[in-house]
Amino acid sequence: MKERETPLIDKKLLNLLVCPVTGEKLELCGDKLVGKSYSYKIQDGVPIMNVESQHKTSKETN
Helix, strand or coil, X not given: XXXXXXXXXXXXXXXXXXXXXCCCECEEECCEEECCCEEEEEECCEECCCHHHCEECCCCCC
């Protein structure tokens, strides 16, 4: 499988993005931006961060 030549999302943009619901920093995980509470899809390099597109994340806390 060929490695992706261009990043899914610009790193400068990634450093600025936070969850619009909680204000938490988001991390790139595959084709999604993931926070502690919600995740958002990325389409054509653009994060889709509207209320209808958010998904609850299911991370366990110890």
